[in-house]
Amino acid sequence: MTSISTTATATAAAAPKYGAAFFEHLWRGVGVQAVGFTLVGLVAYAFNPLVAAPIFGLAILNLTWFVAAIRTTLADQGLDGWGAAGTAASAAFAGLAFALVAIAVTAHSLAAAGNDVLVSGLAGLGSAAWVLSSFPRAMIVMAGSFGFWRAGFISSNQFKVAVGLVILGVLGGTTWFADGFWAPNGLFSWVILPASELVWIVAANRVLKRAPSTRTGF
Numbered sequence: 547m548t549s550i551s552t553t554a555t556a557t558a559a560a561a562p563k564y565g566a567a568f569f570e571h572l573w574r575g576v577g578v579q580a581v582g583f584t585l586v587g588l589v590a591y592a593f594n595p596l597v598a599a600p601i602f603g604l605a606i607l608n609l610t611w612f613v614a615a616i617r618t619t620l621a622d623q624g625l626d627g628w629g630a631a632g633t634a635a636s637a638a639f640a641g642l643a644f645a646l647v648a649i650a651v652t653a654h655s656l657a658a659a660g661n662d663v664l665v666s667g668l669a670g671l672g673s674a675a676w677v678l679s680s681f682p683r684a685m686i687v688m689a690g691s692f693g694f695w696r697a698g699f700i701s702s703n704q705f706k707v708a709v710g711l712v713i714l715g716v717l718g719g720t721t722w723f724a725d726g727f728w729a730p731n732g733l734f735s736w737v738i739l740p741a742s743e744l745v746w747i748v749a750a751n752r753v754l755k756r757a758p759s760t761r762t763g764f
Contacts, residue, residue, distance in 0.1 A: 569764035573615035577751030580608035581744050595654040599647050606643045610636045612751070613686060618763025619754055620693040628693030635685035642679040646672055673730035677721055680735075683743055684715025690750050699753050711742055 583605035591598035613636035617629030653668040691708030694700045700708070721728050721735040728734060 566764055570615070570618070570759060573611045573764060574619070574754045574757075575751060576608040576615070577612040577747045577754070580605050580612055581747050583608060584744065591650070595650050599651050602647045603644070606640050606647075609747070610640050612747070612754075613690070615754060615763075616690050616693065616750070619757050619759065620697060621763065622759055623693075623697040625693050625696055628689045628696065632686050632689030632693070635682040635689060639679055639682040639686065642675050642682070646675055646679075649675070677719060677730045677735060680715055680718030680721075680739070684712050684718070687715055687743065687746055688712045691746075694750070694753055694757075697757070699757050708746065711746055714739055714742065 583601055587598045587601035587605055590601055613632045617626065617633050620626060620629035649668050649672040653665050653672070656668070657665045687708060691700070691705060691712070695702070695705040695708075718735055718739045721730055721732060723729045723732070726732055
């Protein structure tokens with residue numbers, strides 16, 4: 547008994563404080579941080595887009611790390627195909643998202659200078675980029691949800707709800723009406739769909755935190 551205790555103590559002492567296990571735990575939990583930065587960024591944007599820009603940047607970075615953690619977890623279950631799809635989708639979304647932040651900051655500067663025509667053009671470009679981002683966002687949800695379901699981390703009913711969100715995400719890429727509910731800046735595209743996706747991130751974060759791990763990926 548003493549020998550086992552001594553061995554365990556030595557192993558714990560030899561493990562680095564900021565080793566692979568630390569980063570595995572860290573990145574599995576940053577989905578909630580991504581949501582938090584997004585919400586704070588939205589509030590800040592209402593007052594000053596320049597202040598909101600770095601906050602949105604942190605939200606995007608946390609999301610990409612979170613999806614990377616999904617990949618390593620699914621790879622541990624022999625399902626790296628789903629994880630790789632999620633990683634590719636998060637990279638595509640991150641590119642569009644950073645472009646959207648840049649467009650918003652530029653439009654704010656041009657509006658202050660009175661360049662209304664350019665501001666209008668940038669607003670249209672931003673709306674188009676946001677609609678197109680629906681596809682990689684849907685793919686992130688699909689890759690994570692299908693992977694979790696195949697690994698047995700979520701129930702069939704939870705999987706069905708996730709599939710419904712994937713369908714809504716794809717439909718988000720069709721919101722091209724000039725105005726109204728189905729417009730690029732309409733209620734569905736700007737509120738209902740992104741709010742649902744933020745809820746999914748929080749739910750996926752909980753799944754990931756309790757998922758088993760026989761090895762670490764970081």
